[in-house]
Amino acid sequence: MEMINTPSPDAAVEILAALAQSSRLAVFRELVSVGSTGLAAGAIAKRVGVPTSSLSFHLTNLKQAGLVAERREGRSIIYTVRFETMRGLMAYLLENCCAEEGSGAAIASFINEGERA
């Protein structure tokens, strides 16, 4: 049973910042959409429509935040999403930004779309 690794506040900021830029969010969503198959850098550049050098800059940022992993395959470098990091961010936000203190009510209240009864 995989444990969720909730990030420190600093790490949370880093992850949020990585996602808080339109090209990067687009890149990340593309990677999410293909799951563990991943995408080569060039393919991402084509899909998202940014020059490869800019893309590389953004991929470095996402990698640094732990949001993506890379593996080399032939001449390509394949990027994949790291869902654990994303799950950690969700856990952080749920715990710290979605409900007041303690009250593990965050998840329940989120799922029920809800204000208190």
Added chain:
Amino acid sequence: MEMINTPSPDAAVEILAALAQSSRLAVFRELVSVGSTGLAAGAIAKRVGVPTSSLSFHLTNLKQAGLVAERREGRSIIYTVRFETMRGLMAYLLENCCAEEGSGAAIASFINEGERA
């Protein structure tokens, strides 16, 4: 039954960017912690430890992203969290960044901490 208003990608970036700065995240967490009571700007500045002019800059940013609301009370301006916006962000992330396409599996898979079986 309150509906969740999922933000557009641009709005999502704006909300993420608002949270992706340590002072602002700290401000937001303070506001979450006090719920609908809210906090006066001065009180926030004291708790977070930033000069009031800097704080004002950050509050403007959070307000612009829809993450906080303000109301005047005497000479103070009281800030409160807007949970709807936060819920919208969570919904966006769940739908777009936590699982591949369609498969409303995102919530379930998040709650079960889980990779596929």
Added chain:
DNA sequence: GAATCATTTCCATAATTCTAGAAATATGGA
């Protein structure tokens, strides 16, 4: 080991964001 393809690194520039003092604005009370 040249030619080619994929990607990154380097670099300069542009753009944005952050910081905080000082001045301005708004409210409430003597």
Added chain:
DNA sequence: TCCATATTTCTAGAATTATGGAAATGATTC
């Protein structure tokens, strides 16, 4: 009205982030 308090706006400088062309690196094939 005058004064104190609360907060914002203005401003300028510092710092960070983003952009994209050109050169460098790595891998593959012949």
